[in-house]
Amino acid sequence: MPLVTMTVRKPKTAEFKDAVLNAVHDALVESGVPQADVFQRVLSLEEEDFRFDARYPDAQSDRNQDFVLIEILWSVGRSVKIKKKLLESLMNRLAAQGLNPENVMVVFKETSWENWSFAGGRLIHT
Incomplete structure (x- = not known):
């Protein structure tokens, strides 16, 4: 159910993106999110588009x-x-990957259960 969006400046390697997204997912799973619940996207922007x-x-x-x-x-x-x-787990995982936690900003956004339609237009939480 979490939708994770990672925004970075270009260029970033696939390995960099995988390391961050895997750390986020592992921290989410540790916090109770099901292992199979993976919905992630990456926005790679030019410097002038990500200030x-x-x-x-x-x-x-x-x-x-x-x-x-x-x-x-x-x-x-x-x-x-x-x-x-979750933040503690994530920062520890990222630091272990060599990414400085001071270079990471996390924003939590919350929505009510009835705002999710996972497939076919069905609202399964209503």
């Missing part, structure tokens, strides 16, 4: 060309505790 501040609001080092914006759209209802646990 960001190097330090806003509390980055401890400058963001660089490997900055990653991760948006997780999922159903409403997860606690702050679950989100913090």
Whole structure:
């Protein structure tokens, strides 16, 4: 049910994108998302189309060309505790891959259950 969107500046290798997306998915599974629930997309943008501040609001080092914006759209209802646990797991996984966690921004977006139609126009959560 989570829809993960990763936005990066071009160019990024398939290995870079796989490492980040796999880390996100593994952290989501650890937080209770089913293993088979994989819906991910990558937006690779030119520098002029993906702008960001190097330090806003509390980055401890400058963001660089490997900055990653991760948006997780999922159903409403997860606690702050679950989100913090997911973030900790994700940052540890990314750091293990050699990506500086200060270069990663995560945005959680929540929607109600009745806003998902997974296939065929069926609203299975209504």
